[in-house]
Amino acid sequence: MLSHKGIKAVLLGTVLLTSTACSANTGCDVEVFRCKSDTPKPITLTLCKLNNTFSLQQFMFDGTALDTGKPLTAVTKDSYHRFKVDEHSLTFVHNGQQIVLSEYFSAEFEPYVKTLSVTLQQGDTKHYVECDESAQSQLKTIKNGSYN
Amino acid sequence: MSSLRITQSVGIGGINNVNDIKAVQTALNTLLALIPATQKLAVDGRLGSRPENSKTVAAIQLFQRVVTGLVRPDGKIDVNGRTHRSINTKLNAAGGTVYQLPPVQASTPPTDADYAAIAQTLGCEVAAIKAVAEVESAGDAYFSNGKPKILFEAHIFSRLTNRAFDASHPNISSRTWNRSLYAGGIAEYGRLEEALKLNVSAALQSASWGRFQIMGFNYQACGYTTVEAFVRDMFSSETKQLDAFVGFIKHNSLDGYLKNKDWANFARGYNGPEYAANRYDVKMREAYEKYAKP
Numbered sequence: 471m472l473s474h475k476g477i478k479a480v481l482l483g484t485v486l487l488t489s490t491a492c493s494a495n496t497g498c499d500v501e502v503f504r505c506k507s508d509t510p511k512p513i514t515l516t517l518c519k520l521n522n523t524f525s526l527q528q529f530m531f532d533g534t535a536l537d538t539g540k541p542l543t544a545v546t547k548d549s550y551h552r553f554k555v556d557e558h559s560l561t562f563v564h565n566g567q568q569i570v571l572s573e574y575f576s577a578e579f580e581p582y583v584k585t586l587s588v589t590l591q592q593g594d595t596k597h598y599v600e601c602d603e604s605a606q607s608q609l610k611t612i613k614n615g616s617y618n
Numbered sequence: 619m620s621s622l623r624i625t626q627s628v629g630i631g632g633i634n635n636v637n638d639i640k641a642v643q644t645a646l647n648t649l650l651a652l653i654p655a656t657q658k659l660a661v662d663g664r665l666g667s668r669p670e671n672s673k674t675v676a677a678i679q680l681f682q683r684v685v686t687g688l689v690r691p692d693g694k695i696d697v698n699g700r701t702h703r704s705i706n707t708k709l710n711a712a713g714g715t716v717y718q719l720p721p722v723q724a725s726t727p728p729t730d731a732d733y734a735a736i737a738q739t740l741g742c743e744v745a746a747i748k749a750v751a752e753v754e755s756a757g758d759a760y761f762s763n764g765k766p767k768i769l770f771e772a773h774i775f776s777r778l779t780n781r782a783f784d785a786s787h788p789n790i791s792s793r794t795w796n797r798s799l800y801a802g803g804i805a806e807y808g809r810l811e812e813a814l815k816l817n818v819s820a821a822l823q824s825a826s827w828g829r830f831q832i833m834g835f836n837y838q839a840c841g842y843t844t845v846e847a848f849v850r851d852m853f854s855s856e857t858k859q860l861d862a863f864v865g866f867i868k869h870n871s872l873d874g875y876l877k878n879k880d881w882a883n884f885a886r887g888y889n890g891p892e893y894a895a896n897r898y899d900v901k902m903r904e905a906y907e908k909y910a911k912p
Contacts, residue, residue, distance in 0.1 A: 585797075596798050
């Protein structure tokens, strides 16, 4: 029933990711999403929520450190669900690049699958990264809607 | 070529008349899009001294696996057998009777009378079915163009077509779920249309449909004999979508929980093991209390 596929975290039954409180000096109430992966391109990303705003505490992609710390604007939280499938996603634009953080869970077939991923899109160019097993997400605790 | 006519069997262990083999080679060449990676076959009426090693038999086996759906392709076409009929179905489609999605229809939401009739069928309170319908709904039933809301799942299409199109059509056929493949909203129909050209049944089964986003591959569980009939009802009305949802609930033996307002067990059965983390049971109870108010 439990398996691992690439850089996916695959769940056995109910695994609740516990809320990770950030230290005060990182300016963050809740670590909403953390992703690390070495393939296909290395990424390290940590998204924090402070009050009702989101900010990137860490963001490195393909060897380049990107701006962090500033509150993100035009953040949208959305979710999708059907029989035994849930996906929570958070979308924002960062330096002209649309970024989608996603937490997907499916009990549609066995083994159950949980995938945390980051999609970066600029124009027609898309990069898709599945996070490794150290990844964590609290996206399901964020209410759907727009955040500025 | 609108149909394949053979007088005797072709392939491994077949009679293998020259003209029959030529007819099969011609037919498969017409259907190359359905058996990716297969090169155009020479129409020479020959399978060689060892038919099992011939390109024609390899193409027959791939067609049997990908299109006919045989778990163990035998590489043989019997006259009017399953593979023969399957080839003719596809040739007919290629000849002009291509599957068309149903027309868009004006639809109104289910009425109180519709909910009352469903509640009576299930033996539950109207507030209970309204609560579940609200919480398990994925929002709107239709896009702004009147077509049912869909999401095309590449990992399901890959699964249903035995990975045959993963290499040739990576945007609509993927071994694993991949968030970046979604086009989103109405654009999902473009992905569905692309898949329909490859395998109609698998394409329709690989999308989730309507207000409750029921996957097409659940058509039998919803009470339909074909996925095409299921899709027709998804286009037809939101009430039909609700009927399919209710059929699906009954098929999964969740109606008893609905009757007893056992939200935790209903949510566990419908939403899976993460139901509590997503608070489906709480949402259903709250929705029920809202609808149960006099």
